[in-house]
Amino acid sequence: MTVSKTAEKSSEKPAETAKGRKDASEGPGEALQLGELSEQLGYVLKRAQLKVFENFLRCMASLQLTPAQFSVLLLVEKNPGRNQTEIASTLGILRPNFVAMLDNLESRDLCARIRSTNDRRSHILVLTDKGKAVLARAKKLVATKHEARLNELLGPSNREALLGMLSKIANEF
């Protein structure tokens, strides 16, 4: 084909069943047809993920915690005494990229690196008292504002089903 470089006065094809889409009568712009896109798992998944993260950030605005930072605090709380490599790798964060992240959390006095006496190469990660307090407040915000929103949108049983399917995909795809 190679397509002629100039359109012939608007009519590549009368557009399916006519209606004269883009000639004279232009309403509010006319929404595009998503078509098969709305059935693509990756597409819908990505859009949902963006919306969820966006909502998460709004809920956490007062605490200034990103999803990634929240996950670090949760994991450190649940697994005290672990070093950077262990925490980072289970979160899928590469060690080099984890450094700046910890610098941030540590500068805000939310967690601390402690040089291990077993292996003086590694830094053991611990939540500070402030970190524990902030995490506790974060959990409440997430529960009451964020996850609650999901419940009222899908219902508890659907919510559970969704989480289950996503976990399955995350682990077995």
Place this chain on the structure above:
Amino acid sequence: MTVSKTAEKSSEKPAETAKGRKDASEGPGEALQLGELSEQLGYVLKRAQLKVFENFLRCMASLQLTPAQFSVLLLVEKNPGRNQTEIASTLGILRPNFVAMLDNLESRDLCARIRSTNDRRSHILVLTDKGKAVLARAKKLVATKHEARLNELLGPSNREALLGMLSKIANEF
């Protein structure tokens, strides 16, 4: 608290119910407890999305199409005669970032920009013959390798339920 800057010979706390996790007997490293993380919507959603994209790229390796590029081709095919702004915005892509993307697709002769005669500012987007052919092959690959994987993992009815819930989240969260 402010945490003493050196750990006292490995024992921030005996770790829940003992078992002497990190002292002497170290097996394969001992997996960390995800805890509440595995119930966090955002966390599971993000991980699932990464896995799905990763799988998509593998399936499309022969055609060298990313999820974003595939979505552009799909949308242009379904909505011929639209300009860059329209295609980009419905995909959530900002106009400046869409330029390089189109440069790429156009350089590979998959789509073409046609200066509109109605409005000589805008470029109308069209798939080339090669673009249509590649998209057709891409659709088959996605259907047989990618989405099929999802079906055998969840079953058709669960797949439909998942897509529905994700769409709801993407649109109403």
Place this chain on the structure above:
DNA sequence: CGTTATTTGATATGGTCCATAACAATTATC
């Protein structure tokens, strides 16, 4: 008509996230 405002594609630029290579200090291996 002409002047101003808006739109479209494009460039430049900066930020964030992700990935790789390399390094010093420390520990493990042999």
Place this chain on the structure above:
DNA sequence: GATAATTGTTATGGACCATATCAAATAACG
């Protein structure tokens, strides 16, 4: 004790995302 491996770190580059700005074209409006 010499060599290899590990830990945290730095440097760096790529991919993606966001904003400001621009020239060309069009729209709006006096």
